[in-house]
Amino acid sequence: MVYDLSAFESLIKNRRSIFPQDYTGEIIEDVIVKKILETAIWAPTHKLTQPWRFVVFTGAGIKTLAEEQANVYKKWTLADGTYKEERYQNLLTKPLLSSHIIAVCMKRDEKNSVREVEEIGAVYCAVQNIYLAATAFGVGGYLSTGGITYMEDAKKLFGLEKEDRLIGFFHLGVPKRTPSPLKRKSLDEVMQWVSQ
Numbered sequence: 031m032v033y034d035l036s037a038f039e040s041l042i043k044n045r046r047s048i049f050p051q052d053y054t055g056e057i058i059e060d061v062i063v064k065k066i067l068e069t070a071i072w073a074p075t076h077k078l079t080q081p082w083r084f085v086v087f088t089g090a091g092i093k094t095l096a097e098e099q100a101n102v103y104k105k106w107t108l109a110d111g112t113y114k115e116e117r118y119q120n121l122l123t124k125p126l127l128s129s130h131i132i133a134v135c136m137k138r139d140e141k142n143s144v145r146e147v148e149e150i151g152a153v154y155c156a157v158q159n160i161y162l163a164a165t166a167f168g169v170g171g172y173l174s175t176g177g178i179t180y181m182e183d184a185k186k187l188f189g190l191e192k193e194d195r196l197i198g199f200f201h202l203g204v205p206k207r208t209p210s211p212l213k214r215k216s217l218d219e220v221m222q223w224v225s226q
């Protein structure tokens with residue numbers, strides 16, 4: 031066997047979302063973050079469109095992201111009457127808990143070669159690679175799809191056009207502790223087996 035299946039299974043089952051309140055505040059080396067993203071780009075993709083794009087924020091860049099996203103939130107929600115000061119303040123301050131924040135994006139190819147759902151799916155495969163690589167490096171992280179993720183105005187912060195999608199923000203930090211695995215539905219609950 032070429033791969034250590036026991037290590038592989040253990041990596042998958044021990045992967046957890048680790049949230050910013052559980053980061054120590056230490057900064058992860060950029061080289062580790064790049065290695066994590068290097069695994070992301072090996073995800074499967076129909077017609078090899080490779081629709082993922084990553085914008086990495088760290089250091090003073092995190093403050094820039096915080097301010098820009100808070101501005102987008104304010105403008106968007108004042109316009110539709112849903113503005114909440116607490117959420118605005120969270121958008122300004124919560125990012126500062128993370129070592130790096132990766133804006134995970136989906137960019138459509140010029141020919142629209144495959145359906146949008148497949149491009150989004152491919153980027154989620156890349157996200158799983160990020161999760162697994164972070165686990166392997168002992169780094170904590172999680173995908174956030176809150177905040178400005180689905181606000182149209184957010185796209186321009188990351189060079190995205192109308193047809194592209196902001197998928198979410200992958201937060202990274204040094205974990206205070208290693209959480210235990212969460213329970214899952216059993217395979218029998220979610221699988222049908224048809225053999226004739």
Ligand SMILES: Cc1cc2nc3c(=O)[nH]c(=O)nc-3n(C[C@H](O)[C@H](O)[C@H](O)COP(=O)(O)O)c2cc1C
Pocket residue numbers: 045046047048172173174175176198212
């Ligand atoms: C598509 C997607 C979106 C998510 N968005 C959020 C989010 O906005 N906020 C959050 O706290 N967690 C988010 N998560 C992380 C989930 O909360 C987490 O995966 C779930 O609780 C299961 O825990 P685990 O990842 O440790 O197995 C998201 C996960 C996925 C796959």
